[in-house]
Amino acid sequence: MFSLFKFKGGVKPQTHKAESAGAPIGQAPLPAQLIVPLHQSIGGFARPLVKTGDRVLKGQRIGEADQWISAAVHAPTSGRVLAVEERLAAHPSGLPTLSVVIEPDGHEAWIDRQPTDHLALSPERVRERLRDAGVVGLGGAVFPSHAKLSASRTAAMEALIINGAECEPFMTCDDRLMRERAEAIVRGVSIFRDLLEPKQVFIGIEDNKPEALQAMREAVTRLGVDFSVTAVPTLYPAGGAKQLIRVLTGKEVPASRRSPDMGVQCFNVGTAYSAWKALACGEPVISRIITLTGNLDAPRNWETLIGTPLRDFALLGRPRPDTTGYLMGGPMMGFELPGLDAPMIKASNCIIASSPTLFPPPPPEMPCIRCGACAQACPHELQPFELYWFSRAKNFDKAQAYNLFECIECGCCSYVCPSHIPLVQYFRFAKDEIRTREREKAQAAAAKARFEFRNERSEREKAEKAERLAKAAAARMAAKPADAGAASAAGAPTDAEAAKKAAIAAAMARARKQREAAQTKAASTHEAETDTQPPPHPPTPPDMAAPPPVAAAGTPAGGQSAGEQSTDDKAAAKQALIAAAKERAQRMREAKMAAANTHAPAEQALGYDGAGKHVAEQSAPPDTPSDAPAVGQSTGEQSADDKAAAKQALIAAAKERAQRMREARQAAAQAAAAGDKTAATDAENSGPQR
Numbered sequence: 001m002f003s004l005f006k007f008k009g010g011v012k013p014q015t016h017k018a019e020s021a022g023a024p025i026g027q028a029p030l031p032a033q034l035i036v037p038l039h040q041s042i043g044g045f046a047r048p049l050v051k052t053g054d055r056v057l058k059g060q061r062i063g064e065a066d067q068w069i070s071a072a073v074h075a076p077t078s079g080r081v082l083a084v085e086e087r088l089a090a091h092p093s094g095l096p097t098l099s100v101v102i103e104p105d106g107h108e109a110w111i112d113r114q115p116t117d118h119l120a121l122s123p124e125r126v127r128e129r130l131r132d133a134g135v136v137g138l139g140g141a142v143f144p145s146h147a148k149l150s151a152s153r154t155a156a157m158e159a160l161i162i163n164g165a166e167c168e169p170f171m172t173c174d175d176r177l178m179r180e181r182a183e184a185i186v187r188g189v190s191i192f193r194d195l196l197e198p199k200q201v202f203i204g205i206e207d208n209k210p211e212a213l214q215a216m217r218e219a220v221t222r223l224g225v226d227f228s229v230t231a232v233p234t235l236y237p238a239g240g241a242k243q244l245i246r247v248l249t250g251k252e253v254p255a256s257r258r259s260p261d262m263g264v265q266c267f268n269v270g271t272a273y274s275a276w277k278a279l280a281c282g283e284p285v286i287s288r289i290i291t292l293t294g295n296l297d298a299p300r301n302w303e304t305l306i307g308t309p310l311r312d313f314a315l316l317g318r319p320r321p322d323t324t325g326y327l328m329g330g331p332m333m334g335f336e337l338p339g340l341d342a343p344m345i346k347a348s349n350c351i352i353a354s355s356p357t358l359f360p361p362p363p364p365e366m367p368c369i370r371c372g373a374c375a376q377a378c379p380h381e382l383q384p385f386e387l388y389w390f391s392r393a394k395n396f397d398k399a400q401a402y403n404l405f406e407c408i409e410c411g412c413c414s415y416v417c418p419s420h421i422p423l424v425q426y427f428r429f430a431k432d433e434i435r436t437r438e439r440e441k442a443q444a445a446a447a448k449a450r451f452e453f454r455n456e457r458s459e460r461e462k463a464e465k466a467e468r469l470a471k472a473a474a475a476r477m478a479a480k481p482a483d484a485g486a487a488s489a490a491g492a493p494t495d496a497e498a499a500k501k502a503a504i505a506a507a508m509a510r511a512r513k514q515r516e517a518a519q520t521k522a523a524s525t526h527e528a529e530t531d532t533q534p535p536p537h538p539p540t541p542p543d544m545a546a547p548p549p550v551a552a553a554g555t556p557a558g559g560q561s562a563g564e565q566s567t568d569d570k571a572a573a574k575q576a577l578i579a580a581a582k583e584r585a586q587r588m589r590e591a592k593m594a595a596a597n598t599h600a601p602a603e604q605a606l607g608y609d610g611a612g613k614h615v616a617e618q619s620a621p622p623d624t625p626s627d628a629p630a631v632g633q634s635t636g637e638q639s640a641d642d643k644a645a646a647k648q649a650l651i652a653a654a655k656e657r658a659q660r661m662r663e664a665r666q667a668a669a670q671a672a673a674a675g676d677k678t679a680a681t682d683a684e685n686s687g688p689q690r
Contacts, residue, residue: 005250007243009379010235011412013169013332015208020291020299021172025180027303028316034076034102034307035087035343036062041136042143043069050100054081059111059284062100065131071144072134074284075102076305078109090310090328090345094338102307113282123149123195126279133278134285134346139163139174139239139268140329142347145275148265149195158263159249160198162189162272164205164212165232167239168330171350173289174269176301178205178212181273182219188272190225191279196265200228202248203269206238207231236332237410241266243379255406270349288346292317294327294353304344310351311340319353327352331359332411366419374413374423380406384413384423391430396437399430521575580664584657591653 038046046063050056056075063073079102086096118126127146136142151157162185166174178185193201203220205213217229232238232247242253245264253259259266270288277283286306293299296317304313310326327334328348336354344351374384382403390399404427413423 004230004232005247006233007238007246007379008381009377009412010237010243011377011415012234013236013415015234016170016293017172017175017208020170020293020301021175023300025176025289025301025303026316028305028308028313030077030104030106030108030305031308031312032104033082033309034079034104034305035099035309035341036073036076036102036307037087037089037097037099037343037345038063038073039089039097040073040134040142040306040346041071042141043067043071045098046070046073048084048098048100050081050084052081052083055079056081056102057109057111059113059286061132061284065144068131069144069147070131071136071146072132072284073100074134074286075100076286076307077102077104078107079104087343088339088341090337090342090348092335092338099307099343115282116279118191118194118279126191126195130275130278132284135271135275135278136285136346137268138270138274138288138346138349140333140347140349145267145271148260148267149192150260151196152258152260152263155261155263157196157198157260157265158200159245159265160189160193160196160201161241161244161248161264161266162201162203162227162269163239163241163244163266164203164209164216164269165239165244166209167206167234167236168332168334168350169236170293170352171291171330172293173291173301173349175209175212177273177289178209178269179215182212182215183222184276185216185269185273186219186223186225186227187280188274188276189227189267190223191275192265192267192272193225198265201226203227203229204232204244204248205229206234208234237379237408237412240379240408240410242408255403285346288344288348290344290348291350292353293350295320295323295355295358296353304348306344306346308344309340310337310342310344313344313351314340314353317353320355322355322357323353324356325354327354332415333409362422363420365421368419368421371418373416373418377412377416379410379412380408382407384427387430388421388423388426391426394430394433396430396434400434404430404434577664584661587653588657591650 038048040046044065044067047066048062049064050062056062056078058075058078060075061072062075062081065072082101082103084098084100087099087101089095089097089099091097116126116129118129121129127149130149131144131146135145137145137148164174164178166172189201189203203216205216207213213229213231220227220229230248232244237243238247241259245259245266246252249264251262251264253262253264274285274288278285287303288306289301290304290313291299291301292313294317296319298316298318300317302313302316314326326337326340328337328351329335330350331352334350334352337351368385368388370385372385375382378384380403384407386402387399387404387407390396390402391404407427409424409427411424414421417423
């Protein structure tokens with residue numbers, strides 16, 4: 001025998017274990033529908049392997065572990081997959097989770113079960129088998145067991161502890177399991193011992209379970225293994241992993257470290273039993289022992305398929321009429337299930353039917369009186385009243401500095417608080433807020449790292465490109481002939497320079513020829529315009545002007561055939577059009593100037609004198625001012641009628657110009673089609689008959 005250690009704090013609530021511990025474990029019937037959540041462990045979500053309409057066998061894997069800290073999920077029975085969809089989860093949030101809905105066919109057809117000798121496999125292969133079998137911690141934490149079966153690299157494994165304390169009130173599933181299946185538990189502990197190779201193995205059981213203690217000691221003796229089955233004092237929360245390690249080994253595990261780093265590892269008795277079934281029988285975790293107790297007529301422990309809805313499972317205990325809800329876990333650390341459609345999962349170790357008599361409504365919360373009772377009951381020697389003030393004020397940095405995350409949320413502080421403050425709820429709120437803040441900070445840091453890496457990569461690529469270009473330029477310079485370098489040094493032009501100068505000279509020659517050709521064409525166009533200009537006569541009002549005769553398309557002018565026309569004729573026609581446009585622009589400018597001079601008569605505003613000759617063609621006397629009145633007319637003789645006449649003349653001139661432009665465009669189009677230089681020139685210069 002060895003001496004036990006004690007942990008500070010703790011409470012002794014009423015156990016309420018006798019109601020369900022007396023009856024043996026029963027087999028829960030097959031429900032009409034099974035709802036199997038794909039996320040039933042700490043870590044990643046399992047990837048669905050089935051779809052709607054698939055047929056599944058009992059024990060078939062329907063969810064695959066997506067990473068190392070994850071576990072597979074299996075079909076609890078044979079049947080047909082009705083849906084793979086979001087369903088209500090057994091979680092205090094009440095949020096849905098991705099689940100596989102199976103309709104049992106009643107045949108209970110198993111997969112091909114293959115037992116495994118763990119001694120014939122490497123430790124890594126054994127851990128993979130446990131992961132694929134969905135073995136997780138069944139004490140409530142549901143941490144993947146294969147990940148805990150890897151020894152620490154920094155400390156030798158000194159002690160393996162098997163937790164059979166079961167300190168939570170109302171809960172008796174581990175008690176009945178140790179009474180009825182002790183040998184299978186011990187064989188599972190042997191598997192853990194072979195993988196971790198500890199120096200000692202302890203099986204800790206509270207002293208209020210004498211039948212379980214005796215059954216486990218007898219199983220250890222029959223199998224001839226060197227395991228120490230030890231009775232620990234009944235004190236809540238002696239079943240906590242850190243508290244049990246403290247009691248059996250005297251080591252304290254801080255929140256900043258893991259127990260394997262101190263040479264200790266802890267597993268639940270239900271976990272050891274499921275590991276043995278997975279390897280020795282080839283059966284994955286598809287069921288577990290669940291305590292059904294509370295406000296019932298028939299409390300009992302049942303071996304229940306994973307995915308059984310609470311609605312079907314609760315009927316096995318025959319709930320009383322005043323039942324108001326159901327708790328999952330225990331009264332100290334459990335939570336109320338969000339609805340009757342919530343399924344049983346691997347973490348469901350106890351279901352308690354509540355009623356106002358069994359669990360009265362909590363009294364109203366009163367102010368903290370700083371009595372210190374919560375600090376005396378805390379098993380981790382924290383100061384819950386300080387954490388309460390910091391959490392309530394949302395001073396999360398200060399709460400974290402006071403070791404908030406060392407709190408295991410056992411509920412001892414809330415149990416002894418005289419002000420009835422739900423301290424654990426405040427601590428859970430603060431933890432969630434801190435985790436959210438840390439997650440957002442990590443995401444921001446990752447985004448910053450990605451941005452900096454992108455900029456660094458861009459700068460690196462630019463530098464590499466510049467280096468490549470410099471190397472290429474140096475290679476080209478080195479490849480040039482030595483004589484070329486000597487010639488350049490002597491001042492002789494290279495072939496490239498000579499070719500460049502020749503190209504520039506040729507371009508200048510072409511430009512000079514083009515200018516000469518343009519001047520020649522402009523001169524010929526001016527001569528043609530002078531020959532075809534009509535004789536001057538008085539202007540005719542636009543309304544009385546007759547349209548000019550238009551030559552038929554395709555008919556050459558002056559008896560000239562189309563075959564005699566050439567490229568020079570077309571160019572001359574183009575120049576004539578340009579000259580006509582310039583003349584119209586000149587007339588428009590003169591008309592505007594005449595309109596601005598309100599002392600001039602209407603005829604002068606149109607640009608013609610009394611004899612019909614254009615004013616621009618006459619040369620004004622140099623000493624006559626531009627704003628002088630017309631000959632024989634004084635300034636006093638001008639009247640408002642003259643101004644109106646000038647305005648009407650401007651409007652008529654504008655209409656005449658527009659008409660000429662339309663006719664010129666039509667004639668030019670016809671002349672271009674026929675290729676007739678003379679017709680194009682006449683059509684451009686012709687206007688309404690005066």
